[in-house]
Amino acid sequence: MSQPSRSVSATGHALLGLLSFGRELSGYEVKRWADDSLRFFYDAPAMSQVYVELDRLAGLGLAASRDVVRDGTRATRVYRITRRGRSWLRRWLADTPVPPTALKHHLALRVFLGHLTEPERLRALVVAHRAHTEDLLGELEAVRAGLDPEDPDFGHAWLVADWGVAYQRGEIASLDRLLGQLDERGGGGR
Amino acid sequence: MSQPSRSVSATGHALLGLLSFGRELSGYEVKRWADDSLRFFYDAPAMSQVYVELDRLAGLGLAASRDVVRDGTRATRVYRITRRGRSWLRRWLADTPVPPTALKHHLALRVFLGHLTEPERLRALVVAHRAHTEDLLGELEAVRAGLDPEDPDFGHAWLVADWGVAYQRGEIASLDRLLGQLDERGGGGR
DNA sequence: CGTTGCATGTAAGGTGTTACATGATTAC
DNA sequence: GTAATCATGTAACACCTTACATGCAACG
Numbered sequence: 028m029s030q031p032s033r034s035v036s037a038t039g040h041a042l043l044g045l046l047s048f049g050r051e052l053s054g055y056e057v058k059r060w061a062d063d064s065l066r067f068f069y070d071a072p073a074m075s076q077v078y079v080e081l082d083r084l085a086g087l088g089l090a091a092s093r094d095v096v097r098d099g100t101r102a103t104r105v106y107r108i109t110r111r112g113r114s115w116l117r118r119w120l121a122d123t124p125v126p127p128t129a130l131k132h133h134l135a136l137r138v139f140l141g142h143l144t145e146p147e148r149l150r151a152l153v154v155a156h157r158a159h160t161e162d163l164l165g166e167l168e169a170v171r172a173g174l175d176p177e178d179p180d181f182g183h184a185w186l187v188a189d190w191g192v193a194y195q196r197g198e199i200a201s202l203d204r205l206l207g208q209l210d211e212r213g214g215g216g217r
Numbered sequence: 218m219s220q221p222s223r224s225v226s227a228t229g230h231a232l233l234g235l236l237s238f239g240r241e242l243s244g245y246e247v248k249r250w251a252d253d254s255l256r257f258f259y260d261a262p263a264m265s266q267v268y269v270e271l272d273r274l275a276g277l278g279l280a281a282s283r284d285v286v287r288d289g290t291r292a293t294r295v296y297r298i299t300r301r302g303r304s305w306l307r308r309w310l311a312d313t314p315v316p317p318t319a320l321k322h323h324l325a326l327r328v329f330l331g332h333l334t335e336p337e338r339l340r341a342l343v344v345a346h347r348a349h350t351e352d353l354l355g356e357l358e359a360v361r362a363g364l365d366p367e368d369p370d371f372g373h374a375w376l377v378a379d380w381g382v383a384y385q386r387g388e389i390a391s392l393d394r395l396l397g398q399l400d401e402r403g404g405g406g407r
Numbered sequence: 408c409g410t411t412g413c414a415t416g417t418a419a420g421g422t423g424t425t426a427c428a429t430g431a432t433t434a435c
Numbered sequence: 436g437t438a439a440t441c442a443t444g445t446a447a448c449a450c451c452t453t454a455c456a457t458g459c460a461a462c463g
Contacts, residue, residue, distance in 0.1 A: 036422065037323070044330045055442055068325035073424060078444060103442065113333075120327055120334045125342055127349060129321040133227070135258035135380065137310055140234045141373035143303075144310045152315055159317060183331035186398055190325065190391055197387040201380055208376055226450065245414055263452055268416060293414065413460075424449075432441070 034087065037126075038072050039080050040119055041065055046090055046108040047116055048180055053103050054078045064184065067167055067191045081106050089115050138205070146213035150206065157202045164195040224277065227316075228262050229270050230309055231255055233279055236298040237306055238370055243293050244268045254374060257357055257381045271296050279305050328395070336403035340396065347392045354385040 035043070045060055046052065052060070054077050061071045072080065084090040089112030094102040108116075134156045141149050171188035174181050225233070235250055236242065242250070244267050251261045262270065274280040279302035284292040298306075324346045331339050361378035364371050 037321070037326075038422080041326055044326065044333075047330060047333060053442075054444095055440095064329070065326075068320060068322040068329070070319055070321060070423090072422095074442095075425085075444070076423060079423090082444095116330070117333050120330060121338055125327060125346055126323045127353075128323065129260055129319075130258060131227070131260060131319040132258040133316045133318065135377050136227075136231055136234065136255075137315060138380075139254070139258070139373055139377045140237060140306070140310060141376070142370045143234075143237060143307050148311055156315055163317075180332045182402065183329055186331070186395065187325050187329045189398075190328075190395055193391055193394070194387075197384075197391075201383055201387075204383070205376065205380055208379075212372065228450080243414075244416090245412095260451090262450095264414095265416070265453085266451060269451090272416095409463090411460105411462080413458100415457085416455105418455080419453090421452075422450085425447090427446080428444085430442080432439100434439080435437090 035084070035089070035115075035119075036080070038070075038076070039084060040116065041069055042072075042077065042080050043084055043089055043108060043112055043116055046084075046106060047113060049108075051105045051107040053105050054081050055103075057081065057106070063170060064187075067163070067170070068187060084112065088112070146209060150209055150213070153202055153206055153209065157199060157206075160195055160198050160202065164192065164199065167191045167195060225274070225279070225305075225309075226270070228260075228266070229274060230306065231259055232262075232267065232270050233274055233298060233302055233306055236274075236280055236296060237303060239298075241295045241297040243295050244271055245293075247271065247296070253360060254377075257353070257360070258377060274302065278302070336399060340399055340403070343392055343396055343399065347389060347396075350385055350388050350392065354382065354389065357381045357385060 042057055042061070045057055045064070054074075058071075058074050058077045061077070065071050081090065081092070085092045085106065089109060090106045091109050092104050092106045094104050096102050134152060137152055138149065167188060171185060171192055174185040174188055176182050176185040176189075178185070232247055232251070235247055235255070244264075248261075248264050248267045251267070255261050271280060271282070275282045275296065279299060280296045281299050282294050282296045284294050286292050324342060327342055328339065357378060361375060361382055364375040364378055366372050366375040366379075368375070
């Protein structure tokens with residue numbers, strides 16, 4: 028049999044992970060679910076990428092697809108994880124080293140280059156980012172509220188959502204601290 | 218005049234940002250500096266990518282290069298930011314919307330899929346990640362110690378380093394909290 | 408005399424994005 | 436009727452990585 032260790036990307040594993048919860052899902056549904064879960068701690072792939080990735084998983088035998096015609100003429104292609112896919116994922120989870128967290132903090136880059144702009148402008152960027160973070164926090168709290176921490180499968184999803192809530196709260200606290208420091212800088216000397 | 222708004226990638230802006238501190242730097246030096254600063258809040262690009270990016274910035278007139286022969290035969294190509302590059306960066310900083318933070322938290326993905334493995338195995342992954350985070354924290358503290366918060370230019374770098382320290386400490390606290398929750402799950406029912 | 412650090416690049420390939428193209432069904 | 440949602444995919448391209456290729460200088 029094949030050993031596509033290298034042939035499944037991190038995103039592929041993430042999507043196969045969504046299928047591992049046992050439901051049969053269309054690409055569209057996978058994307059929506061990714062937007063409600065993966066997005067908060069992992070980049071949610073574009074819609075087009077989801078189709079490509081699911082197709083590849085099916086090609087490797089890790090997922091199986093079938094076309095469902097419900098009522099209308101246009102078919103919906105649904106995917107489910109195969110036994111091979113499940114054991115594949117298990118082994119991946121157990122044996123593959125966890126890569127370091129990849130962060131692209133665009134606001135931090137701008138603060139880093141703060142010498143290039145006026146203090147008020149920089150402050151405005153931070154404030155806008157703070158507002159955006161508040162929004163994210165609200166969404167995450169809603170996600171967490173929809174999960175059951177006692178559930179055998181989705182309990183882990185709850186853990187991650189709970190963690191995400193703490194993470195975003197920490198981010199907001201950091202931003203407030205940063206704003207205070209910027210005010211000291213701007214108000215004082217220079 | 219060109220309007221290469223679209224032609225400079227985020228990484229390009231980050232590297233141009235390093236040049237904006239005024240020093241004339243070789244590609245090699247840019248890479249080392251990126252590893253000591255950008256790496257903590259933005260992905261540090263590969264060495265080869267640094268050369269490509271600098272070359273592109275020079276092609277756009279945002280940076281200028283010259284070959285320095287110091288002593289030996291092999292030339293070192295050094296880059297400095299041009300006046301155009303500086304005003305380019307300023308406008309970018311002032312006018313370009315800040316994209317949302319992109320996170321790829323590979324450990325969170327594994328916790329999310331925790332139903333696929335044994336509690337002890339999952340715990341081990343978290344512990345390993347915690348150790349790695351401690352290392353990062355140590356490196357960041359060293360970076361911060363080498364910066365002066367009062368410096369007109371590098372004061373902003375200090376702010377970001379200080380923020381990074383708080384960020385990684387928060388991460389460690391989150392991981393400890395997560396470990397406690399995992400123990401409750403594992404030790405109790407199920 | 409071998410390894411590490413300085414130094415620069417090319418080639419190939421993987422990963423993912425945006426834009427485009429198409430079309431049905433449902434809700435207002 | 437028209438807008439939003441469901442639904443699937445292709446094409447072009449941007450971005451970045453790994454592997455490779457080369458070579459000098461300094462240190463032990």
